[in-house]
Amino acid sequence: MSAITDKAAAVKAALQDYARDIEADLGKQARALTANPNWEFVQPFNDVGPTLAAYQADRARYSPYPHRLSHYQRNAAGARDAILRVGAPETTAERTAYAEILALLDSINTIRTHPDAVALVATF
Amino acid sequence: MSTTANVQRDQAWIDAASPEDIAAALAAGELDTYLSHRQGATMIDTDRAAALTAAVRDLARDLQAELAILARYRGTDTPSTEARTFMDPGPDFATYERQKSAASGSVRQLLASYRALLDAARNHAGSLSSPTLRGELLTLIKSVASIGALAEATALVDSFEEA
Numbered sequence: 681m682s683a684i685t686d687k688a689a690a691v692k693a694a695l696q697d698y699a700r701d702i703e704a705d706l707g708k709q710a711r712a713l714t715a716n717p718n719w720e721f722v723q724p725f726n727d728v729g730p731t732l733a734a735y736q737a738d739r740a741r742y743s744p745y746p747h748r749l750s751h752y753q754r755n756a757a758g759a760r761d762a763i764l765r766v767g768a769p770e771t772t773a774e775r776t777a778y779a780e781i782l783a784l785l786d787s788i789n790t791i792r793t794h795p796d797a798v799a800l801v802a803t804f
Numbered sequence: 805m806s807t808t809a810n811v812q813r814d815q816a817w818i819d820a821a822s823p824e825d826i827a828a829a830l831a832a833g834e835l836d837t838y839l840s841h842r843q844g845a846t847m848i849d850t851d852r853a854a855a856l857t858a859a860v861r862d863l864a865r866d867l868q869a870e871l872a873i874l875a876r877y878r879g880t881d882t883p884s885t886e887a888r889t890f891m892d893p894g895p896d897f898a899t900y901e902r903q904k905s906a907a908s909g910s911v912r913q914l915l916a917s918y919r920a921l922l923d924a925a926r927n928h929a930g931s932l933s934s935p936t937l938r939g940e941l942l943t944l945i946k947s948v949a950s951i952g953a954l955a956e957a958t959a960l961v962d963s964f965e966e967a
Contacts, residue, residue: 686896693900694893697876701888704869711862725863725924732854739862758890766895 681773687766688777695759695784696804702752702788703797709745710794713738749791756788812837853937857944860925861964864948867918868957874911875954878903915952922949 713726728735759781763769769778791797813834818826829835878891893900922945929941951957 683895689897690893690895690900693897694890697904698888698890701873701876704873707869708866711866725859725921725928727928728852728855728859730848730855731851732858735855735858752888755889758892762890762892 683766684769684774685777687763688781691759691762691781698756699788700801702791703801705748706794706797711739753789756785759785849932849934849937853932853941856928856941860944860948865961867951868961870914871954871957876904919949
């Protein structure tokens with residue numbers, strides 16, 4: 681173990697939690713009944729209409745708010761920087777741990793929809 | 805009570821009638837309109853109950869998602885509603901885990917917000933005329949209202965997927 685592999689273990693756990701946050705956020709967006717929910721407040725329980733189909737159609741009308749996803753993905757790069765601040769990976773173990781973080785970052789950056797996020801989180 | 809040809813009976817008549825009166829009215833076709841209306845009401849009730857059940861389940865999923873976010877949150881205040889940024893986890897895994905467990909977040913406040921929403925769901929449930937459908941929905945609402953921790957929310961949401 682080295683300072684870099686220790687750091688990589690912490691970053692990996694934090695990055696996995698970060699992906700779980702993205703999944704939770706996209707899940708909320710997928711269930712929202714407005715295009716741009718007010719994130720300051722818990723969403724109100726609105727009338728659902730006459731049928732399940734009407735409710736589901738209402739929910740499906742709004743796609744996830746893309747700005748939030750790109751914000752998450754842009755900020756995920758902080759994980760790579762957190763390791764490099766400790767030092768450049770040199771040993772095989774350090775390079776392997778660092779490569780694992782980069783692969784996880786790539787996976788996070790490929791998320792486009794809530795099911796993508798669910799699938800990624802299920803691999804943890 | 806006697807029955808009269810071509811007269812359609814209503815709920816008030818049924819409430820006052822004996823079983824024999826009702827049997828005679830059925831035989832005379834006097835309850836056709838009433839029964840047709842009741843059946844229509846039941847169908848509408850079923851559709852609406854399905855929509856309300858889906859919405860209350862989605863509310864429980866939202867609550868579970870937010871409790872999970874709080875459980876992962878490293879801070880004692882309320883997490884920002886902005887999309888989160890990646891926070892440095894400290895030098896090692898143990899430090900990161902300690903940061904998470906040291907933060908209590910604002911679980912109580914979050915639960916109170918959701919319980920307030922359930923009042924609206926209860927009001928909608930009250931509009932269902934079928935006691936069975938109303939009872940099932942109120943039971944679900946009660947289950948969501950009783951959530952006090954992430955594990956309870958997760959167990960309830962998992963039960964939806966199994967159903």
